[in-house]
Every structure is written in structure tokens, then in C-alpha cells.
Amino acid sequence: MFPLAGKNRLKPGSDLCHGGSVSIPSLEEILDTAQVVALPMRERFRGITTREVMVFRGPAGWGEFGPFPEYDDAEAAWWLAAGIEAAWQGPPSPLRDSVEVNATVPAVPADDVAAILDRFPGATTAKVKVAEPGDTLDDEVRRVAAVRDRVPNVRVDANGKWTPQQAISTIRELGELQYAEQPCATVEELAAVRAAVDTPIAADESIRRAEDPLRVVRAGAADVAVVKVAPLGGMRRVLAIAADIDLDIVVSSALDSAVGMAAGVSCAAALPGETLACGLGTGTMFTRDVATPFVPVDGRVHPRLVAPDDDLLLADPVRATWWRERLTRTHALLAAGHAASEWARV
Numbered sequence: 001m002f003p004l005a006g007k008n009r010l011k012p013g014s015d016l017c018h019g020g021s022v023s024i025p026s027l028e029e030i031l032d033t034a035q036v037v038a039l040p041m042r043e044r045f046r047g048i049t050t051r052e053v054m055v056f057r058g059p060a061g062w063g064e065f066g067p068f069p070e071y072d073d074a075e076a077a078w079w080l081a082a083g084i085e086a087a088w089q090g091p092p093s094p095l096r097d098s099v100e101v102n103a104t105v106p107a108v109p110a111d112d113v114a115a116i117l118d119r120f121p122g123a124t125t126a127k128v129k130v131a132e133p134g135d136t137l138d139d140e141v142r143r144v145a146a147v148r149d150r151v152p153n154v155r156v157d158a159n160g161k162w163t164p165q166q167a168i169s170t171i172r173e174l175g176e177l178q179y180a181e182q183p184c185a186t187v188e189e190l191a192a193v194r195a196a197v198d199t200p201i202a203a204d205e206s207i208r209r210a211e212d213p214l215r216v217v218r219a220g221a222a223d224v225a226v227v228k229v230a231p232l233g234g235m236r237r238v239l240a241i242a243a244d245i246d247l248d249i250v251v252s253s254a255l256d257s258a259v260g261m262a263a264g265v266s267c268a269a270a271l272p273g274e275t276l277a278c279g280l281g282t283g284t285m286f287t288r289d290v291a292t293p294f295v296p297v298d299g300r301v302h303p304r305l306v307a308p309d310d311d312l313l314l315a316d317p318v319r320a321t322w323w324r325e326r327l328t329r330t331h332a333l334l335a336a337g338h339a340a341s342e343w344a345r346v
């Protein structure tokens, strides 16, 4: 096991060091309050224009189950664990009352950048999507330059889509960056790019989609760890992972509705060390959320519990059935012990 070395090390006796395990509620209990929503997005982001998630209520509040459609059931089990933690256990105690957030800029033409940044009042950091289908180097350079004109700290996220050579040359073209997130797909490629450029490298998919989320850290392949509550199995597991990492931490959303975002913000507020600006402002990407979204004020958001509004934008019945069936399969996996031993550890 990687040593407990990080600045987010948990204090012995902290409620997060034990007390994390919660038994899995029955499928019927979850289905009883579950609703599937379809949230329209202002711009295409990670290939989608509508974000579907399921929300459900437990004794501690609301939880979200929203694994991306292409994720298999084993991966989805972590997302369900996170939703159950939120609804049956609630958030850990906060250590601060606000969290700095970054603006998130989809792969839009440079001319559209200003309007997007206006949705993140006071943000001094922006994350810019690059390496999207159809993007040319010129598009990326112009998009990043338009962001840099207005925001001092700029990072880019390639979602693992560059080859190492493309990553190295594009990062050099893009000028000064706070970091480049997941420039390539594998840990080995990240390490190679990190050795070749001065720009810090952040790991996202290499943490959230990995069997072993700390391998990328042990391999010395990243300077920054991007962690997401839903794919990593909940707030307490993220805190435990962060405690094992001596890197800068960024808590980011998984394009969550306001219910899932509440867990991300609570998690970031419970980290012993300050984070870099977190990717928790994506509620502004929906034309309508399940509740009042977390919109930054002076570049920061505040932890709070969220209950969905009464008039939700419900998914159509075919999609709702698809989600209920997915929940049923994923719940069976979780109940059979998948992800459970790790989960009970925190």
C-alpha cells in the first residue's frame, strides 16, 4: 500500500477513518423514490447534449446514480455505492465553508468562449476541452488563447485522446498551462509525456477508471490527481484515496446533477488540505438542473444538501426503464460484494 504521505492525510480518530461502512439498502428501497431525469445541455460535452441520471432518496438525503451509458455494470457499481453513501449516510463533516471552482469550457469556437466564462463569475481558473473530434490544432490554440485573455490560470483536458507525440507537440504549442489533464490514455504514456514537457500532468481517467487508482501516482506519471466522487465510489473513498496521495488534488464533477454535485462539493470541503480549483461548476452547463445548481459566487461554491424540485425534467419511459434495469443489475453486483471490500475499508 502506498504510504499515507499526503497533505490530505486523515487525522487518527477522525470520523472518516472508520464509520464509513453503510449496509446496502434493498433494491426496492432505492426504486421506491427513484426518478430518472434528462437534463438538456447548453453545449455538446463529452459527446452528449442530454445528461440522464437517476436520483433517489434515503434516510440521510438524496443520492445520484448516473454512470455514463457506455460504462459496464462493474464500473457502474462504484457510482451506485456513491449514491447510496449520499442518501443513506450523508456527507462527512466539512472543514471549510467554500470551495474554489474552475470554469469548464467545452470544445467551442474561440468566439463563444467569453459567453461561457460569464457563467462562472469570479473564476480565476478555467479548464478547456481539447482533442475533441473535429478539433484542429488551430482551433485549440485559438480557444485556449481566448480563455487566457480573460482568466489567468488555464488548464486543458484531452481525455486521453492524444498520442504521446501529439501531446508533447500540442502542449508546447498551447503556451503556459497550469496543467494538462489526461493527455494520453495509459499510465506509461502519461509518464513519457511528463518527462518530455515542463507542463504539469494531471491524471483523471487513470484514477477514476483504473483497477488501482494509485498506480498512476506510484508510477510518478502525474503531478495532479483529479478525483470524482461518483466513479470512485463515494465521498469517503475519495477522501481515503486523497489521503494516500502526496499530489495536488482537484475534485471534479462527473457531469452530475445538483444532487451529485452536492456530494462533490461536500467531499472537497472535507479534505484536510486545500485543493486546486475544483471542476464542480458544471451545473451551469444544463439549461435546467434538478434543483438550484451550484453557481460560483466570487469563484467559489458552498456545501449544502440538495433535494430535487417537484417538477423534474423526467426522461421518457423507455429510458427510465433502461435505467431501472441497469440499477437492478448493478445493485445485484454490489450486493454480491463487488466493490464492497474496498468500500467498507473507508
Ligand SMILES: O=C(O)CCC(=O)C1=CC=C[C@@H](O)[C@@H]1C(=O)O
Residues within 6 Å of the ligand: 046, 102, 103, 104, 127, 157, 159, 204, 252, 253, 254, 255, 278, 279, 280, 282
Ligand atoms: O473538471 C471540470 O471542469 C468539469 C468536469 C469535466 O470536465 C468532466 C466531467 C465528466 C466527464 C468528463 O469527460 C470530464 C472530464 O474528463 O474531466
Ligand SMILES: [Mg+2]
Residues within 6 Å of the ligand: 157, 159, 181, 182, 204, 205, 226
Ligand atoms: Mg478529465
